Amino acid sequence: MNQAPSLAIAGAPAPAAAPASTRGSERLFSGAVTGAGLIVFGLLGAIILMLVLGAWPALTHFGPAFFWNPVWDSVANEYGAGVMIYGTLATSLLALLIAVPLAMGVAYALTEIVPQAVRRPVGIVIQLLAAIPSIIYGMWGFFVLAPYLAQHVVLNVADAFVGVPVLGKIFDYGSGNSVFTAGLVLAVMILPLITAMFVEVLGATPVILKESVYGLGATRFEVIRHVALPYGKRAFIGAIMLGLGRALGETMAVTFVIGNATRLSPSIFAQGATISSTIANEFNEAGGGSLKLAALLGLGVTLFVISFIVLSISRALVGRRVEN
Amino acid sequence: MSARASRRKAVNTIAGIVAGGAALLSLLALGSILWTLVARGLPALQLSVLTTSMAPTGENGGLANAIVGSLIQVAIGMLVATPIGILAGTYLSEYARGSKLGDVTRFVSDILLSAPSILVGLFVYVLLVATTKTYSAYAGGIALAVIAIPMIVRTTEDMLSLVPVALREAAAALGAPKWKVVTLIAWRAAQSGIMTGILLALARVAGETAPLLFTSLGNLNWSTSLGQPMASLPLAIYQYAGSPYDDLVQLAWAGALLITLGVLVINIIAQLALGRKR
Secondary structure, eight states, X not given: OOOXXXXXXXXXXXXXXXXXXXXXXXXXXXXXXXXHHHHHHHHHHHHHHHHHHHHHHHHHHHGGGGGTOOOEETTTTEEOSHHHHHHHHHHHHHHHHHHHHHHHHHHHIIIIISOHHHHHHHHHHHHHHHHSOHHHHHHHIIIIXXXXXXXXXXXXXXXXXXXXXXXXXXXXXXXXSSHHHHHHHHHHHHHHHHHHHHHXXXXXXXXXXXXXXXXXXXXXXXXXXXIIHHHTHHHHHHHHHHHHHHHHHOOHXXXXXXXXXXXXXXXXXXXXXXXXXXXXXXXXXXXXTOHHHHHHHHHHHHHHHHXXXXXXXXXXXXXXXXXX | OOHHHHHHHHHHHHHHXXXXXXXXXXXHHHHHHHHHHHHHHHHHOOHHHHHSOOOOTTSOOOSHHHHHHHHHHHHHHHHHHHHHHXXXXXXXXXXXXXXXXXXXXXXXXXXXXXXXXXXXXXXXXXXXXXXXXXXXXXXXXXXXHHHHHHHHHHHHHHXXXXXXXXXXXXXXXXXXOHHHIIIIIIHHHHHHHHHHHHHHHHHHHHTOOHHHHTTXXXXXXXXXXXXXXXXXXXXXXXXXXXXXXXXXXXXXXXXXXXXXXXXXXXXXXXXHHHHHHO
16 A cells, blocks of 8 residues: 555656656756765775875884874984873863853853843854854964963962972963863863753753643753753764864963973873864974874874764764754 | 751752852853953954965965865865765665664764764874875865765755655655655755754864864965875864964964854754744
8 A cells, every 4th residue: 555655656657768868867966966975985095095095104114003102202202192182181071161050050041041032043143153163263272362371370279289299280371372271171162062052952841841840840851850961961962072082182272372282291281282272283293204294194183083983972872863 | 838848948958059050150150261262363354365365474474275174175075975865865764674784874873973073084094194195175075975974874864764654655646656755755844954953064174174174184375186195274273272373373263263153054954944944
C-alpha cells in the first residue's frame, strides 16, 4: 500500500522515455553536487596529509617525545610541544572556568529576571558580540586588560599568597602578559557565544514543565536548577564543548597577551605560549624547509589532534551534531 | 512562613543577585571592549585612512592597500566557497540522505567547521605557498574559502531540510526531474536562509587573521597583483598594534573599528534577511 515514492509504478514508461536533454541535465547536476560533496570530503584528508607531510622531518627527528618534550630552543635546534600543549590546555580551561558560570548567570538573568521586552534586543546584541573578530579581543586584552591586571591585580594576589604552599607557586609574581590574562581574554571572547547558546537551551525548556513545577510552589531558582538544567543537560555540555573548541584553537586573542615565552612555569601569572600563538609568532623566523618549520607544522598536527579529541568527546556526550 | 520556605526564598534571592552580578560583570567587560574600540578608533578614523596606503611611521600613511587587499581576498574566498558550499550542502540534503558517504561527508564538514583557522593557514601554506615558493593573494583567498565552505555547507543543508517534502513531491508529481525540483523548488524556498549563511560566512572570514599570516603574508605597499603577497586589514592591524609608534597604533585602532563595523553591518543585514522571512 504505502510504497516509497521512488519505486517505479508498474506499467509506467521507463525513465529512458525522458528527453535526452533532461537526462543530461540531471546527470550534470547530480555530478556537480556529488563532486562538491567529494571536495568537502577530501578537504579534511588533504589538510591532515599536508600537515603531517610538512611536519614529518620534525616528527621523525624527535620521535614521539616531540609531544611532551618541554624544550623549545631555536638556538640548539631542539623542539618539543610540551610547553605549548600545557599553555593551550591551561588557557582554555581557565577560560571555561570563568566563562561558563558567567554565561550561566547571564542566561538565567536574561530568561528569568529581565523583563520580556528587553530580552530580544539583548539577545541580538549578544549574537553580534559573538561575531566580533577575535583580533579585537586580543587588542583589548593587550591595551586595556593586561596593563590593568599588571597594575591592580597581579601584585596584590601574589602578595596574598606568598609563603602558602602550592598556591604560592600557582599565584607567583608575574606580569600583565600571562597565561592568566590569555585565559581571561579567551573567557570574554567565548562568553557571548556560550551565553547565546545557553539562552537558547533555557528557552527550549517546555513551558508546561516549568509551570507545573511553579504550580507545586517552586521558586524561580529551583525551576532552573531542577527542571531547565537537567532538561537541557546535553545541550549545555555541547555549548561548553563548542566554547572549549573555540578557545583551544584561538590565535589572535591569545598571541597579543600571553607573552610568548616558551618555557614552563607553574605560575598562572607567568608568560607562556599556546600552540597557535607559537605558530603565529615564530613562523616568520622559520626558513622554508628548516627543522623549525617542520616543528611548527608538528605543533599544528598536535593542535589538530587536540581539537579532534574535543569534538569526538562532545559528540559522544551530546550524542548528535553539535549546533554551531 | 516556615524556616524551610524562607531559606528557599533566600536561596532564590541570592541566585538572582549572583546572576544579575554576572550579567553586569559581562556587560562591563564587553562594554569596555566596544568603548575602547570607539574611543580609540573614531579619532583615528580620518579620510586619509581610506585614501592612502600604508607607510612608515611619521609619514601619515593610511590603510587603503590593506582595505583593498581584504576586499580582493575575501572576494576570491567567497567566489570559491559559495558554489562549492551550496552544491555540497545540496548533496548532503537532497542526494545523500542516509547514505554512508553522505554521513561521512557531514562528519568531515563538522570537523572542518570547528578546526582552528590557523591550521587552515598552515595547510594552504604547505599546499600552495611552499610549492610555488611565493606568498600570494590567491593563497590567502583559498585559505578563507576553506574556512567559509563548511559554514555554507551547514546552513545550506539545514535550510534545505526545512523545505517541506510535500513541496518537492508536488513538483515531482508534475513530472519535474530531480534537478529541477532542487533548483526551482527547494533552492528557491530556502533562498533567504542560504543567503544568510553566505553573509555570515562572509562576515566571519573578513575578520580572520591567522589563516592569512602564512598565505598572503601582508604587504606594506600598494599591490593588486594576485600572485604577489597582499596586505589585508586584519594583518595590518596585527602588524601595527604591536608596533612601538603611536601613529601606527592609532591606525591599528582605526582599522579595528572599520573591520568591526563592517562585520557588524553584514551580520545585521543577515539577521534582518532571516527575520523578515520568519
